[in-house]
Amino acid sequence: MNRLQYEKSPYLQQHKSNPVDWYPWGTEAFEKAEAENKPLMVSIGYSTCHWCHVMEKESFENAEVAAVLNEKFVPVKVDREERPDVDAIYMSACQAMNGHGGWPLNVFITPDQKPFYAATYIPRNQMGSMPGIMDVLSQLSDIYRDDPERVAQVGDDISKALEPRAVETRQLNINNVHAAFRAFTQQFDSSYGGFGSAPKFPSPHIVMYLLHYYHQFESEGALYMATSTLDAMASGGIRDHIGGGFSRYATDEAWLVPHFEKMLYDNALLLMAYTEAYQLTGETRYKEVVEEIIEYVHRDLTHEQGAFFCGEDADSEGEEGKFYVWTPEEIEDVLGEERGEQFAIEYGIDPAGNFEGKSIPNRINRPTAGWSDAERREALQALYEHREKRVRPFRDEKILTSWNGWMIASMAKAGRVFQEEEWTEYAEQAYRFIETRLQDQNGRFKARWKDGDVQYDAYVDDYANMIWASTELYASTWKPEYIEKTAAWAETMIEYYYDQENGGFFLTASDGESLLFRPKEAFDGAAPSGNSVAAVQLMRLARLAGNMEFERTAEKTWEAFSASIEQVPTAFGHLMQGLVLFHGDRKEVVIRPAQDDEAFRVKTYIQRAFHPEVTSVVAEDGTDLSRAAPFVEDYPVQDGKTTIYVCRDFSCHAPVHSTESMKYLFGVKQGEQ
Known part of the structure; x- marks a missing residue:
């Protein structure tokens, strides 16, 4: 076994038996690279990443590939969920070099951390225009040895291009809010809901922005885009109709075929979105989705002491989606012929299948079977119990402060909206876990807990999301302690993460580990950025605690990104919620x-x-x-x-x-x- 056997990260543990002599990110790897004048191959992924598994099986378990990596490189494995700072730096490099990014992310860097080559999935052998990994390793090793000046120049150029720099800022106004709405309208898929083309991510923060826009400006178009998207996802295969919860994204425009991994953060933010849709419309179908998500998370993603695990893999028994798909025969074996045929009609289970010869349950344009809700629930429960006999996908059981913050906030909100005290208690249990196990003796957050091991200084997302969690818990319980803690965490976040010179929040603390540079993330991707959440929550907290300095910091935060907001407003869906609120009738x-x-x-x-x-x-x-x-x-x-x-x-x-x-x-x- 290699050095990863001593790490707690489930992703790193998955690679501990590779013949590759992996190092975790740290001083030992960089000292070795410096002493032996070797480049480092930094391979970044996460435990539930399907293509990470593919690359491991094809290349990192291969003795020939491992021999070259071990001889000519210092191989380093990074769990992006534990080290979003390292991931942010080198994902930016990959996007700058290639125009796109993703995971697995494989970056080749010098001993002083400067990137000179980046790629995502690298196949074992050449695939079309994609070179195979042996060719990549050979060429990069030769270039590093024979042309060090070129390597140094590329590293310097990319590093300088990526460093955050001061930009012209301006005040934002209500016109920016309307501009974002118009931009989302142009991107909206009127046929299938969602925004843009496949692959489609849920992006619940965009849906919530539209719900807030509707509430503020009585825009029926905004409500239509939001509810159409929620309804399409709820009907699609991206929703697990048997066991609850949602997958990370759909590979097609109709939300039918998911990438089957289930992540805590997606389900947390979708829980919030469906709760708010219920508040605005009163439609019981949204309450049903809320109930399913909470049941799934409490049953399958909750530690015995209340905190929430990261997610579940797409693969089981080496096959993507195997746990989730069905044949008509399997359905009939469980439900009997008559009920099995009814279920197959309503949920799209047919002999041809819709995924590699089998069927993903879905209700996209499906007729109803004519049975009662009780009968449907009984059938779904029977299928769930049968499915539990299958080999389950791997579950990543590390506990992240930031992701727990999202789920705590969403559970707390659902608890009060639906007056379900048990849901609020779930949120409070997780909150207490984070408060007692993921704060150090100085009251500062740490980022990750796994099997009693606490690691990594907190990122701004940890503070921003826990501030959100605490604010929602106050609204659900009226306990003063939540305001007190929220205000204290906000002060700490501003002290250690806020850029006093240029505005906005850095991802890492001012007294944190020295990296190539301190990243400052603003764009809302599949989930809101730390800057977006911090700005919105500071604005809420200002009025809650009576401290208007928080609101001024929020204003300066979005002004720091004003040029990008005006250029690409759709990249700031969550931040736009804050602007709707700021310019509304508070x-x-x-x-x-x-x-x-x-x-x-x-x-x-x-x-x-x-x-x-x-x-x-x-x-x-x-x-x-x-x-x-x-x-x-x-x-x-x-x-x-x-x-x-x-x-x-x-x-x-x-x-x-x-x-x-x-x-x-x-x-x-x-x-x-």
């Missing part, structure tokens, strides 16, 4: 409950209704928020009745004592939610 509400029925009614309404423009504080006795939000002491209970103070534009209306009066001040029309 209100602050202080609720002082009394011993009356109205206290319950007003708190329930605030928790269930969709009012992202409203920041609410509940002060039970006037002193419980004395540290977190001391301003509430100026808002007393009046006449022994539940008293509601609604403020906007830094001035407050006269206090009211009923939910209906509060809704009137919100601008809610009679009969509306």
Whole structure:
């Protein structure tokens, strides 16, 4: 076994028996490369990555390939989920060199960390225009030995091009919000939902931006794009109709054939999106999806002490999707002939199949079988129990602070919207796990927990997402401790990650490991960037804690990326939520409950209704928020009745004592939610 046997990362553990003499990222590898004058091959991936598995089987398990790698290179393996900083730097290099990127990511660098060649999947043998790995290794080794000046020049040029630099900033306004909407309209697939062509990623933050845009501007087009996309995904094979949850992306435009890996972050953000769609529409089909996601995550992705695992692989028994596909005969064996035929009609299970001769269950344009919801649930449960007898895909059981933050936020929100206390408790359990196991003695976050081993200094995403989690938990529980912790984490995030000179947040802390440069990620990819989440949450927290410095930092953050936002607004879907909020009709509400029925009614309404423009504080006795939000002491209970103070534009209306009066001040029309 190689050095990876001592690592906790499931991805690195998968490579511990390779004949390649892998090193983890660290000083030992770079010292060896320097001493022996060798380049490093840095191979970056993650444990549930299908093409990472393919490349391992083809090349890294091959003795001939391993011999060349071990002789002429220092091979380094990196788990991108544990080291997003290393991944961000070299993914940027790959995109700069090739115009695209992906995983596995294979970058060849000098001992001073400068990249001179980058590729994604490299086949064992030449495939069309793609060179085989032996040719790549031979040519790069020769170039490094024979032309070191060329290698150094390429490394210098790429490194300089990638370093963050100051750019002209400008204020953004409501026109930028509308420009983003127009751009998403142009990208919208009116036939199948979603944005752009295949492969299609769920991108729930874009859906949520459209829901917020609809709420603010009453744009039916925005609501249509959002709900059409959610409905298409819910009908497609990207949704696991048998066991719940969603796969990472669809390989086709109709959302039928997924890349079968299931990731925590996708399911967290989709949970949030379907919850908000329910808030706005009241459609029970969205609640059903929410229930399925939570059941899946609680059952299959939850540690015994409450935190959430990273995800599940696409492959089982060496085959992609084998765990998830069916034949008509298998369906009939489980359900019987009559019910089996009904199910096959409704879920698209036919002899020809839709994936390598078998069928992915889906409901894309499928007729209904005419059975009741109870009968359908019974059939799905029977198929689920049968499927559990199969060999399950590998589960990555490391716990990431940032991804847990997303799921905690989403679970907390779903718990209050649907008034499901158990879901809120799931969120609180995970929160307590992160708080007690992934903070050091100075109260600073760490990034990863695995089998009791805690590693890696936190990234800005860890702070931003846990701030989001804490804010949502406050709204779901009204416990003052969540505001206090959120404000403290925000201060730490600004101190160690904020770029005081140029605005925006670096991915790594100012006192962190020295890398080629400190990356500063702004674009929202499959999930929101740390900068986007930080900006949106700081703006919310400013009104919640009464600290407007947080809001000014949020403004400077999106201004730091203003040139890119104006150029490519669709790359900032989550940040656009913040701009919708910033330019909307924001209100602050202080609720002082009394011993009356109205206290319950007003708190329930605030928790269930969709009012992202409203920041609410509940002060039970006037002193419980004395540290977190001391301003509430100026808002007393009046006449022994539940008293509601609604403020906007830094001035407050006269206090009211009923939910209906509060809704009137919100601008809610009679009969509306």
